[in-house]
Amino acid sequence: MAAQAAISLAGSVAAAPSFSTSCVSRSHGSLSAGSKVVPRRGLRTFSGLKAERCGGVSGAGAFRGGESFETLAASIDAAKPAKNVEETVRPGQARASSYKVAVLGAAGGIGQPLSLLIKMSPLVSTLNLYDIANVKGVMADLSHCNTPAQVAGFTGPTELAACLKDVDLVIIPAGVPRKPGMTRDDLFNINANIVKTLIEAVADNAPNAIINIISNPVNSTVPIAAEVLKAKGVYDPKKLFGVTTLDVVRANTFVAQKKNLRLIDVDVPVIGGHAGITILPLLSKTRPSAEFTPEEIEELTVRIQNAGTEVVEAKAGAGSATLSMAYAAARFAESCMRALDGDPDVFECTFVQSELTDLPFFASRVKLGKKGVEAFITDDLEGLTEYEQKGVDALMAELKGSIEKGVNFANKQVAPA
Numbered sequence: 001m002a003a004q005a006a007i008s009l010a011g012s013v014a015a016a017p018s019f020s021t022s023c024v025s026r027s028h029g030s031l032s033a034g035s036k037v038v039p040r041r042g043l044r045t046f047s048g049l050k051a052e053r054c055g056g057v058s059g060a061g062a063f064r065g066g067e068s069f070e071t072l073a074a075s076i077d078a079a080k081p082a083k084n085v086e087e088t089v090r091p092g093q094a095r096a097s098s099y100k101v102a103v104l105g106a107a108g109g110i111g112q113p114l115s116l117l118i119k120m121s122p123l124v125s126t127l128n129l130y131d132i133a134n135v136k137g138v139m140a141d142l143s144h145c146n147t148p149a150q151v152a153g154f155t156g157p158t159e160l161a162a163c164l165k166d167v168d169l170v171i172i173p174a175g176v177p178r179k180p181g182m183t184r185d186d187l188f189n190i191n192a193n194i195v196k197t198l199i200e201a202v203a204d205n206a207p208n209a210i211i212n213i214i215s216n217p218v219n220s221t222v223p224i225a226a227e228v229l230k231a232k233g234v235y236d237p238k239k240l241f242g243v244t245t246l247d248v249v250r251a252n253t254f255v256a257q258k259k260n261l262r263l264i265d266v267d268v269p270v271i272g273g274h275a276g277i278t279i280l281p282l283l284s285k286t287r288p289s290a291e292f293t294p295e296e297i298e299e300l301t302v303r304i305q306n307a308g309t310e311v312v313e314a315k316a317g318a319g320s321a322t323l324s325m326a327y328a329a330a331r332f333a334e335s336c337m338r339a340l341d342g343d344p345d346v347f348e349c350t351f352v353q354s355e356l357t358d359l360p361f362f363a364s365r366v367k368l369g370k371k372g373v374e375a376f377i378t379d380d381l382e383g384l385t386e387y388e389q390k391g392v393d394a395l396m397a398e399l400k401g402s403i404e405k406g407v408n409f410a411n412k413q414v415a416p417a
C-alpha cells in the first residue's frame with residue numbers, strides 16, 4: 001500500500017477556510033436563481049455547488065441563461081464533437097479548463113438530476129450519459145439547456161467503451177435502490193455485478209479517470225472496484241472514491257436546524273462508511289463549534305445514520321434518496337474537478353483506501369489534489385469524545401465484514417492480471 005500523506009488541521013491547512021461549509025457559504029449554498037456570485041482570489045462561485053474555479057466563465061450561473069456568448073464560448077471544448085453529441089452552443093476558442101465527465105446510470109432517479117447539475121457546471125466540456133435504457137430522451141432533454149457542456153448519450157454495453165473514452169471523471173449511480181424493509185447490503189447481489197462490469201470498462205477505456213461510486217452498498221462496491229482495477233493493473237487508490245457526501249450534507253442540515261445556525265455555515269465531518277452505524281458523524285468537530293447535550297448527540301447521530309431509511313420509508317416503495325443524492329454527488333464531482341484544476345483548498349469526506357485505521361477502506365476527510373487524494377486529515381480522528389470513540393469501535397466489525405464481502409466477491413470473479 002502506498003504511503004499516505006496526512007495533514008493536521010492544526011498546521012497550515014487549518015488556516016485555510018477550506019471546508020465544504022466555508023465553500024458553500026461563499027457560494028450561498030443554494031441553486032436559487034437569485035444566488036449572488038462571490039469572487040474570491042480571482043475565482044468565481046457557481047450555482048451553489050461550491051465550484052469556485054470556473055474555467056474562465058463569468059460569475060453569472062450558466063443555468064440562468066443570462067451569460068454572454070463569449071462567456072459560454074470560453075469554456076467550451078473547441079474539439080470536434082464526439083459521436084451522438086448535440087451541441088448546445090457554438091464552439092468557441094480555447095477554454096481555461098474543462099473536463100470530460102461520464103455518468104453511468106444516467107437515466108435513473110439519481111442519474112437524471114445529477115446529470116442536470118453536471119450539465120450546469122462550467123468546469124465540464126463534455127457530459128457522456130450511459131444507461132442500459134432511456135438515455136436518448138435524457139440526452140435530448142438535457143442538451144436543450146444553454147450551458148456549455150456538450151451532451152452525448154450511450155445505450156447498452158456495446159456503447160459503453162465509447163462513452164468512457166478519455167473521460168476525466170466517471171460517476172456511477174447505476175444499480176437498484178432500496179425498498180422499505182431492506183438494508184443496503186440487500187442490494188449487494190445485483191449491484192455488485194453491475195459495478196464490477198462497469199469498472200472493468202472504466203479500467204479498459206479510462207484507466208486514469210477519477211471514479212466516484214454512488215451505487216450501494218458503498219462499503220462493498222468500492223472494494224469491488226478496487227479489486228477489479230487491481231486485476232486490470234490500473235488501480236490508483238488515490239482516484240477511487242465512495243461518495244459519502246450525502247451523509248455530510250444531512251449532518252450539516254440537521255445540526256443547523258437543531259442549533260438554529262445558518263445552514264450554509266455548518267460543517268460536520270462524517271467518518272466510517274455508508275450504512276447504518278458505519279455512518280459516524282463527529283459532532284464534537286462541528287464548525288462553527290456548537291454545544292450539544294448527550295440527548296441531542298444521540299438524537300442527531302441516530303437521525304443521520306438512519307436518514308437514508310427515512311427517505312426510503314417516506315417514498316414507500318418508490319426508491320431511495322435521489323434529489324439530495326444528486327445534489328451531494330454533484331458537489332463531490334465539482335470538488336474533484338476543482339482539485340484537478342489546481343484549486344489548493346478542496347476538502348471532502350469520502351470512503352477511500354486508507355491507513356487511518358486497521359481497515360483497508362475508511363471514510364474520512366481528505367484533501368483533494370490534481371492526482372486525487374493528496375492527504376488525509378488526521379485531526380478529525382484525534383480527541384474523539386467517549387461517545388464518538390464508542391461509535392468507531394462499534395462500526396469496525398460491520399465495516400470490515402462489508403469490505404471483505406466486496407473483496408471476496410471480486411476475487412472469485414476476476415482472473416489475476
Ligand SMILES: NC(=O)C1=CN([C@@H]2O[C@H](COP(=O)(O)OP(=O)(O)OC[C@H]3O[C@@H](n4cnc5c(N)ncnc54)[C@H](O)[C@@H]3O)[C@@H](O)[C@H]2O)C=CC1
Nearest residue numbers: 105107108109110131132173174175176177214215216325
Ligand atoms: N452513496 C449514496 O449516498 C447513495 C447511494 N444510492 C444508491 O444509488 C443507486 C441508484 O439509485 P437510483 O438512481 O435511485 O436508482 P434507479 O433505479 O432510479 O436508477 C438506477 C439506474 O441504473 C441503471 N442501470 C442498471 N443497471 C445498469 C448497468 N449495468 N449499467 C448502467 N446502468 C444501469 C438503471 O437502468 C437505472 O436507470 C442505488 O444503488 C442506491 O442505493 C442512493 C442514494 C444515496
Ligand SMILES: O=C([O-])CC(=O)C(=O)O
Nearest residue numbers: 178216307308309320321
Ligand atoms: O438509503 C439508501 O438506500 C440510499 C442511501 O444510501 C442514502 O440515502 O443514504
